[in-house]
Amino acid sequence: MEKINKNVLNQVIAQRDPQSYKGNYGKILIIAGSTQFGGASILCSSAAVNSGAGLVTVATTPEKFTAINVRIPEAMTIDYHQKHDLAQAIQNNEVIAIGPGLGTSSIAKGLVKAALRLTTTHQTLILDASALTLIAQEKIPVDTKANIVMTPHQGEWQRLSHLPINEQIPENNFKQLQSLNSQAVLILKKHLSEIYYQDQVFQIQAGNPGMATGGMGDTLTGIMAGFIGQFGYSLETISAALLIHSLIADKLYKDNYVVLPSKIISKLPKYMKKFSQIK
């Protein structure tokens, strides 16, 4: 299994062109949150904004608009119950991330189906959390022309792949990924997370048990969306997003017993600046 080299961060995180504007840094739609899980949509969208995404829209339940606007005023909000608005937003954004805090209601199921149906080539669809649980439970085909990145933790991957955690070894994981969608990238989140990309598997050499706290994966999804929106869909971009999340966490873990997702988010701009300057 190949290790992901830290140099990927210098490669991917480019210095900004002086002539650029927000439209150059990705339009991101995050379909997330529900009555029970508002925080997931806040963490995911603030991770996308702090990782440099040009424009971030959160499709969520209107009861969470105020909380989102207060915590992350840079993000826009739309009501995911409004089918026409949602369809338009799916078509108008370059990266769509769905799942954090969405829950498994029939509304959430409709949203996952809409995201798969309405995305197409040149877009990236990131499937996380409840979206993955719904795909597994409802046997929703992972069928879209968009690039797909799936980010399950081991429990979610067990539901999707039917592999018990002790059988989640590369050979089995590849086989199950093939049967879900042969083009999809799998990020299997765990201690030393793995990326399954085409027929190769890569592993990060960062991360710590201080990260074992709710909202940590929702944060990764926002970083992944922000990175793909700005730097384009590629193995390098995906690796850089996965790595920076855990590297910042490792830095925080040196003098913090637990690593809060919101602290990782607040450190992103400074870290990215540092890597953009090392060439």
Ligand SMILES: NC(=O)C1=CN([C@@H]2O[C@H](COP(=O)(O)OP(=O)(O)OC[C@H]3O[C@@H](n4cnc5c(N)ncnc54)[C@H](OP(=O)(O)O)[C@@H]3O)[C@@H](O)[C@H]2O)[C@@H](O)CC1
């Ligand atoms: N602030 C917010 O709004 C937050 C909102 N959140 C949102 O909550 C929703 C539910 O997501 P979820 O991940 O919390 O629960 P679920 O889908 O039931 O999976 C857990 C099951 O898998 C198993 N399991 C095995 N290995 C595992 C592993 N390595 N890591 C984790 N679990 C592992 C585990 O086993 P057990 O612990 O029971 O032994 C259990 O059976 C989702 O939308 C998410 O975005 C959260 O992000 C928190 C903050």
Ligand SMILES: Nc1ncnc2c1ncn2[C@@H]1O[C@H](COP(=O)(O)OP(=O)(O)O)[C@@H](O)[C@H]1O
């Ligand atoms: N012991 C650990 N070592 C390294 N990374 C960890 C550890 N525990 C959790 N993580 C990381 O934290 C994140 C947890 O994701 P997830 O379970 O989806 O969180 P949530 O859904 O609560 O936001 C993953 O990126 C995972 O790799």
Ligand SMILES: [Mg+2]
């Ligand atoms: Mg999660």
